[in-house]
Each structure stands twice: as structure tokens, then as C-alpha cells.
Amino acid sequence: MAVDASEPRPGNSDPHKKLPPGMVLGKDGKPCRTCSSLASFTSQTKNLRASSATAGSAASGAAAAAAAAGAGAGASTATAKLPDDCPADVETLGRSTWTLLHSIAATYPQRPTTAEQSDLRTFMGVFSRLYPCWVCAEDFQAYLQQQQIRVGSRDEFGRWLCEAHNAVNAKLGKDAFDCARWEERWRTGWKDGRCG
């Protein structure tokens, strides 16, 4: 995964310089919420709304609150001020998606049939093309090309997925997760019993 999505990456030739850090444009050239951190997205949309307010239109309701939350605020501040029922940014989308993917690994058979292995391979291939953050999707497709997916058993896929997740963690400057413990995290619960 060669590209850091914290860098501005426009989908067209718009100038990078006006984009806040963490902002990624969609392939249509507009701010891409599912590719961007919430703080940068709300900061950018605030600027756009301010421009249109000057031209006579006003932002309102939750949208205005979101824009205000982004004004000069860090990601955590903006996140704290937004209601739960707003569209996903790159982080909430990522967390939910990893939960789904690791949970699929956790319920994948220990001895999958040929058809089950084929389904999982197909699912992951389609997933990598449909993932709503296009920069994430492109890098994940590249990862799939470099690190052939392993679907021969639950543990094989669980560890492959953990390594894939660690590759994203590394790209984002986060700590690596201990893949020997992927099942504790996503299937059995931690050995200390705190997950019930």
C-alpha cells in the first residue's frame, strides 16, 4: 500500500494547495467524505457553505452544526460534536468495515468447502473494488495483488486479514496488532474474560 490517504489526493486536476490535511477529493472533484477525516471534511464544507452563504444561501440544521464543528477544530472535537446519524467519514467507515471483515473471518469455517473458499475470494475481490473510500480501495487492490489472499481455513484467512489490516495501520503510522491474538479479539473474546 504505497499511498498515504492522509495526503490530499484529488480525483482530478484541482489544485492541492487549498485542501486541508486529510482531505481527499472524489473522482468527481468534490470533497469525498468517506475518503477524508471528519475534521478536514467539515472544515472544507464549512468554507464552501460560507461562500454560498455570501451568495445568499444559508446552511441549516445538522449540516450547519457539522460545518461549525469543523471550524478550526481537531478531528476529535469535530467528531464529538456531530450526532451519531451523520454519513460516515474515513475513520467510522473503516472501523465498521474492519468489524465486518474480521467477523467474517471469525465465522468462516475451519475447513471450508471449495465453494466457500471461492465465495470468500470473490467477495474480497468485489469488496476491494466497491469500497467507498476510493484511495483506500485502490491501495487495498494493490495489496491483494501483492499478497495473495489465503482462504484455506479460518485461521489462514484471519491471519491474512490481520496482516492486511496491519499494512493499513503501518501506512497510517499506527501500531501493529499481534496477529497471534486475532481470534481473541474477534471470535472468542480476551482470555481475561472481560468480553463475557
Ligand SMILES: Cc1cc2nc3c(=O)[nH]c(=O)nc-3n(C[C@H](O)[C@H](O)[C@H](O)COP(=O)(O)OP(=O)(O)OC[C@H]3O[C@@H](n4cnc5c(N)ncnc54)[C@H](O)[C@@H]3O)c2cc1C
Ligand atoms: C480495506 C481498508 C482500507 C483502508 N485504507 C485506509 C487508508 O488508506 N487511509 C485511511 O485514512 N484509512 C483507511 N482505512 C480506515 C483505517 O484502517 C481505520 O479503520 C480508521 O483509521 C479508524 O482506525 P481505528 O484506530 O479506530 O481502528 P481500526 O484500524 O479501524 O481498527 C478497529 C479495531 O480493530 C482491531 N485491530 C487493529 N488492527 C488489527 C489487525 N491488524 N488485525 C485485527 N484487528 C485489528 C483493534 O482492536 C481496533 O480497535 C481503511 C479501512 C479499510 C477497511
